[in-house]
Amino acid sequence: SAVISQKPSRDICQRGTSLTIQCQVDSQVTMMFWYRQQPGQSLTLIATANQGSEATYESGFVIDKFPISRPNLTFSTLTVSNMSPEDSSIYLCSVATDNQPQHFGDGTRLSIL
Amino acid sequence: QKEVEQNSGPLSVPEGAIASLNCTYSDRGSQSFFWYRQYSGKSPELIMSIYSNGDKEDGRFTAQLNKASQYVSLLIRDSQPSDSATYLCALSTGYSTLTFGKGTMLLVSP
Numbered sequence: 667s668a669v670i671s672q673k674p675s676r677d678i679c680q681r682g683t684s685l686t687i688q689c690q691v692d693s694q695v696t697m698m699f700w701y702r703q704q705p706g707q708s709l710t711l712i713a714t715a716n717q718g719s720e721a722t723y724e725s726g727f728v729i730d731k732f733p734i735s736r737p738n739l740t741f742s743t744l745t746v747s748n749m750s751p752e753d754s755s756i757y758l759c760s761v762a763t764d765n766q767p768q769h770f771g772d773g774t775r776l777s778i779l
Numbered sequence: 780q781k782e783v784e785q786n787s788g789p790l791s792v793p794e795g796a797i798a799s800l801n802c803t804y805s806d807r808g809s810q811s812f813f814w815y816r817q818y819s820g821k822s823p824e825l826i827m828s829i830y831s832n833g834d835k836e837d838g839r840f841t842a843q844l845n846k847a848s849q850y851v852s853l854l855i856r857d858s859q860p861s862d863s864a865t866y867l868c869a870l871s872t873g874y875s876t877l878t879f880g881k882g883t884m885l886l887v888s889p
Contacts, residue, residue: 697875708867708881709823758822762875767813770822 668693672759672771679749679778686745687774689759694739697762700732703773704755712757715742749778781806783880785868791886798855800883802868805849811871812844814853817882818864827853858887 669692679685689698698715713721713734721734736742746753754777760768782805792798800814811830815823829835829842829851841854851870855862868880 699876709877709879711876711878714876756822765875767811767825767828768875768877769825773822 667769668695668761668763670759670761670769670771672774674774675772676775677777679776681750681778683749684745684747685749685776686743687757687759689742689744689761689771691740691761693763695761695763696739697768698736698742699760699762699768700734700742700744701758701760701770702755703758709758712744715744746776749776751778754778781809781870781872781878783868783870783878785866785880785883787881788884789886790883791888792858794858794860794887794889796858796887798858798862798885798887800853800855800866800868800885802851802853802880803849804851804868804870806870806872806878807846807849808872809846809849809870812842812851813869813871813877814840814842815867815869815879816864817867823867855885858885860887860889863887 671690673688700712701709711724712727713723715736717736733745756773758773759771762768784803814827817823827842829844835842839856843852865882865884867882869877
């Protein structure tokens with residue numbers, strides 16, 4: 667399966683600031699996704715990152731808060747904007763090719779003070 | 780709304796025993812089913828996928844799917860302490876987006 671690199675692996679940020687998380691894949695993939703996993707909880711899909719067009723957001727997530735870019739078939743970014751302590755979570759990038767199962771990056775552990 | 784239900788556990792089994800993890804779902808349109816293993820502090824790792832009714836075996840792991848009963852399970856034979864993790868059931872209706880259950884924590888004692 668593809669090798670997925672996610673950066674940063676962890677960060678501690680001040681409230682009101684923004685952080686951009688990068689997801690790089692070593693091969694072209696059809697689909698890229700961004701998830702959030704809050705402490706002790708399961709994964710919640712934030713959005714599907716579409717190459718060359720606006721991301722498709724799930725209910726409860728908006729572009730102003732979580733802008734996403736996907737300039738090509740191997741790279742995507744998720745920005746967490748105007749952060750508050752409630753945004754403290756693990757953010758995960760996953761990828762899939764054609765109809766194959768999703769595979770996850772190592773995640774970004776984000777803490778907001 | 781898609782729902783995926785799992786017993787949160789922990790499910791405790793002794794080393795060498797069979798661990799049985801269960802998952803039920805509400806969306807009859809679900810077509811693809813997956814089991815991910817997540818160690819504490821790590822990201823989910825795919826261990827099994829199943830698409831049709833019946834059993835699918837891979838090493839010590841067997842996935843079972845019953846679409847009529849909306850039920851999918853994962854059996855782990857000869858459980859090892861290294862199998863201790865949270866097991867996430869996930870499903871898809873065919874457009875790659877996944878819905879996850881909350882996971883079952885498995886503890887295998889030596």
